Amino acid sequence: MEGLPVNSPKEVKEIFRDFMKRRAGLIKALTTDFRKVYQQCDPEKEHLCLYGLPNETWAVSVPAEQVPVEVPEPTLGINFVRDTMPEKDWLSLVALHSDSWLIAVAFYFGAVLRINKTDRKQLFQMINDLPTINEALLSYANQPNDHSGTHNSSSEIKSSRKTRQSENHTSKPMKMTMPPKEDERGVEEYKDEHEHDLTLCGACREVYIAGEFWICCDTCEEWFHGACVRITPAKAKHIEQYKCPGCSRKRTRN
Incomplete structure (x- = not known):
């Protein structure tokens, strides 16, 4: 499979x-690019796999020809x-197999590195x-x-509010069960850069999906679906300091 790394992580x-x-x-493949994946997975073609590539893209392709393969192969x-x-059932099936494949690849690299018990536990915890x-x-x-391109302005509002918020407040660290070691700061920085992958709505606790309209509370710094807190993109443009329902109730009680 072209695009797979020649050298394993160190x-x-x-x-x-x-x-x-x-x-x-893989998330991109099964959400915003789903139609492209569906079309490429033609039953008339030979056995195909869905690959998540280490440059944040995806590919539908036949498996590698070499034996043994460089890394575990997808389903x-x-x-x-x-x-x-x-x-929807087919899509969910592919997602489940993709989750299994990702863990297999990560722990294959761990086996190649011969990481110890503590590092294995930490790797699993981060995942x-x-x-x-x-x-x-x-x-x-x-x-x-719907998840069409009509939501671009919503994601722009989320990004712009995040920028204004980060200028006025100190960012909160990612919550982890065990604190990161000194030499793992790069991992935390990477997670911060990809915060949209980790963000959960403060109301419904669903994960953020690219293109949705979300709004950030300037008091508790939690993100919310606009629909969950009844804020539209148009209304958000006129809000200088947004306070979520929970923070608003606290102020009322005080």
């Missing part, structure tokens, strides 16, 4: 970065069952702190609005 934080990038590519032949089940691809897919599918 340390745990590189394994996690590789996991995050492949994960981002083979996902295209053969495409037309034998409802579209487990993220929503699965299937969870991200379900969140995306349950949104009341």
Whole structure:
């Protein structure tokens, strides 16, 4: 499979970065690029796999020819069952297999590095702190609005409010079960750069999907679906300091 790295990651934080990038590519494939993936998974073609690549893109391709393969291969032949089940069930099936493949690749690299018990636990904890691809897919599918390009302005408002908010407030660190070691600061910085992958709505606790309209509370710094707090993109443009319902109630009680 072209595009797979020739050299394996050299340390745990590189394994996690590789996991995050492949994960981002697969989420894109099964949400915003779903139609392209569906069309490429033609049952008339030979066995195909869905790959998440380490540059945050995806590819539908036949498996590698070399034996043994450089890294574990994704589930083979996902295209053969495409037309034998409802579209959403097929999509969920691919997501589940993609989640399994990502963990297999990460722990394969860990085995190559011969990481110890503590590093394995930490790698699993960092992975487990993220929503699965299937969870991200379900969140995306349950949104009341369609997922077309009409939501670009919404994502721009989310980004611009994040920029203004970060200028006035100190960013909160990512919550982890065990504190990062000194040499793992790069992992935390990478997670901060990809915060949209980790963000959960403060109201419904669903994961953020690119293109949705979200708004950030300037008091507690939590993000919310606009629909969950009854704020539209047009209304958000006229709000200088947004306070979520929870923070508003606290102020009333005080």
